[in-house]
Amino acid sequence: MSDATFSRGARWFQALAGEPSGKAPVLSGDAPLGGETARFIAVVPDPGNRFPRATDNVVGLEQGWLLARAVREAIAEDEASGTRRPIVAIVDVKSQAYGYREEMLGIHLACAAAVDAYASARDAGHPVIALIVGPAMSGAFLAHGYQANRIVALDAPGTMVHAMGKEAAARVTRRTVEALDALGETIVPMSYTMASFAKLGLLDQLIEGVDADTPDAAQIERVRDVLSAQIRSARDGSRDLSHRLESAAARQNRAASIEVRRRLAEQWDAV
Amino acid sequence: MNTVATSHPAPMLRESFIELPARERARSLLDAGTFRELLGPFDRIESPWLPLQGVVCQADDGCVIARGTIDGEPAVVAAIESAFQGGSIGEVSGSKIAAALEMALRDCERGKIVRPVVLFETGGVRLQEANLGLAVIAEMQAAIVALRRHVPVVGVIAGMVGCFGGMSLAAALCSYLVVTKQGRLGMNGPEVIEQEAGIDELDASDRRRVWQLIGGEQRTATALADQLVDDDAAAVGAAVRSAFAQGVPAAHRSEQVDTFLDRLARIDPASVTPEIMRDVYNRDLQNNARKEQA
Numbered sequence: 001m002s003d004a005t006f007s008r009g010a011r012w013f014q015a016l017a018g019e020p021s022g023k024a025p026v027l028s029g030d031a032p033l034g035g036e037t038a039r040f041i042a043v044v045p046d047p048g049n050r051f052p053r054a055t056d057n058v059v060g061l062e063q064g065w066l067l068a069r070a071v072r073e074a075i076a077e078d079e080a081s082g083t084r085r086p087i088v089a090i091v092d093v094k095s096q097a098y099g100y101r102e103e104m105l106g107i108h109l110a111c112a113a114a115v116d117a118y119a120s121a122r123d124a125g126h127p128v129i130a131l132i133v134g135p136a137m138s139g140a141f142l143a144h145g146y147q148a149n150r151i152v153a154l155d156a157p158g159t160m161v162h163a164m165g166k167e168a169a170a171r172v173t174r175r176t177v178e179a180l181d182a183l184g185e186t187i188v189p190m191s192y193t194m195a196s197f198a199k200l201g202l203l204d205q206l207i208e209g210v211d212a213d214t215p216d217a218a219q220i221e222r223v224r225d226v227l228s229a230q231i232r233s234a235r236d237g238s239r240d241l242s243h244r245l246e247s248a249a250a251r252q253n254r255a256a257s258i259e260v261r262r263r264l265a266e267q268w269d270a271v
Numbered sequence: 272m273n274t275v276a277t278s279h280p281a282p283m284l285r286e287s288f289i290e291l292p293a294r295e296r297a298r299s300l301l302d303a304g305t306f307r308e309l310l311g312p313f314d315r316i317e318s319p320w321l322p323l324q325g326v327v328c329q330a331d332d333g334c335v336i337a338r339g340t341i342d343g344e345p346a347v348v349a350a351i352e353s354a355f356q357g358g359s360i361g362e363v364s365g366s367k368i369a370a371a372l373e374m375a376l377r378d379c380e381r382g383k384i385v386r387p388v389v390l391f392e393t394g395g396v397r398l399q400e401a402n403l404g405l406a407v408i409a410e411m412q413a414a415i416v417a418l419r420r421h422v423p424v425v426g427v428i429a430g431m432v433g434c435f436g437g438m439s440l441a442a443a444l445c446s447y448l449v450v451t452k453q454g455r456l457g458m459n460g461p462e463v464i465e466q467e468a469g470i471d472e473l474d475a476s477d478r479r480r481v482w483q484l485i486g487g488e489q490r491t492a493t494a495l496a497d498q499l500v501d502d503d504a505a506a507v508g509a510a511v512r513s514a515f516a517q518g519v520p521a522a523h524r525s526e527q528v529d530t531f532l533d534r535l536a537r538i539d540p541a542s543v544t545p546e547i548m549r550d551v552y553n554r555d556l557q558n559n560a561r562k563e564q565a
Binding site for chain 1 (some may be wrong): 309316374
């Protein structure tokens with residue numbers, strides 16, 4: 001890999017999985033993890049990509065379909081056996097690709113294909129873990145990570161989850177970036193920090209004390225241990241996403257999500 | 272005397288589907304007299320986040336969930352109201368859709384099939400609820416993927432807002448998509464593309480170009496949507512019923528990885544146009560080509 005492609009996603013892929021079998025923009029490969037074999041998948045910059053709006057670590061047309069292929073390969077290989085290998089999505093995605101070709105050629109479907117593949121893997125019993133090592137933004141995160149059984153993140157500068165990039169969100173809402181940050185302190189879902197994301201019950205573990213850009217061997221080992229523990233937890237839990245509404249944090253900050261489900265269930269069958 | 276003429280009343284004027292509010296859209300798709308709303312305005316489950324930002328709530332949060340029957344079979348319709356916050360998805364409106372799909376899944380798993388319809392009319396995540404909007408869209412997507420193994424999930428994009436953002440992925444996961452010429456389907460709206468990539472990439476004020484790229488007619492011609500119908504409530508209803516009659520497709524569009532990677536490989540990004548895309552993506556043309564070869 002050249003230096004230009006050595007993003008955080010690429011660095012963590014190499015740290016956890018070694019040399020990839022796929023090449024940019026989607027790295028995938030199998031490697032040992034906690035006494036079994038796991039599939040690791042990352043989206044990385046691809047300066048030579050033939051789609052000019054999709055050369056960065058973004059999810060474009062090819063990225064979406066290639067993610068789907070990497071996940072579905074693992075599902076197909078395990079289908080006949082009793083094994084369901086864990087799938088680790090290494091998340092470092094700035095955004096979806098913004099371009100007229102992308103829209104015309106159906107980037108919404110390419111991203112949906114990745115969603116479909118991850119959700120199908122989870123439903124088939126593969127523990128799917130999202131490891132956030134950089135930005136996990138908007139539609140790109142939906143396609144790569146948000147269907148996971150468990151979500152963990154490095155507590156490091158640059159890791160964030162949000163529906164819209166800060167500068168764009170400031171423009172659209174006619175606020176300054178500073179005002180947006182201030183708003184995030186009082187309105188939890190508006191915040192860009194991982195701590196706030198955790199308050200929504202959506203983050204299973206924040207991994208502290210790890211250098212996201214130049215991790216040492218001990219730090220990489222810590223991340224492996226976290227992944228192994230989350231894989232065990234996922235195997236013990238349900239295959240759907242109901243886990244996200246069960247924590248104390250969710251009961252506090254997602255009370256409306258829980259209430260909607262409770263009352264809809266009451267009214268579902270006519271009396 | 273012409274008995275055919277007398278057995279029908281005077282020719283009915285078409286009823287526009289686009290002009291119907293969400294509640295009436297849902298009612299028009301269900302068998303007459305079967306509409307029953309769940310979590311309606313009197314339940315008053317409103318957004319907990321909008322008042323904190325000085326935005327007035329709506330008692331149904333811009334989303335109508337209705338049960339009833341379609342062709343006599345149990346059904347649930349989720350209809351997004353574009354008149355409230357542009358149909359944007361907040362914690363409550365999105366959870367209503369996710370919960371309705373999860374309940375339909377529960378029934379299907381117990382052997383009781385429920386026909387799910389989603390009426391998409393949305394710009395995507397409601398920015399005032401940012402991360403929760405995104406989270407509930409992920410939950411909705413999970414439910415669609417699980418549910419469509421049992422029963423087709425039918426999506427309708429009628430217009431005029433269209434379907435964008437994370438919700439465009441939800442639409443793409445549906446078994447069948449019914450669209451009108453006025454319905455647009457894309458991940459990033461034209462204004463977002465212009466803002467992020469510049470006016471040389473896309474001039475959002477060039478309406479004709481936008482329709483050519485992501486309008487319902489082009490989406491159907493390139494097999495990214497299934498049925499193109501007129502803006503006519505009866506026609507939309509007939510298309511939805513015929514989608515259910517077709518049953519669960521052998522392979523959903525979003526599962527056809529090799530097919531779409533192959534199509535993408537045949538596209539030259541430097542020269543691709545909406546017309547070229549029709550040639551490469553059109554299912555009928557390809558079928559004809561296969562017949563010719565055979």
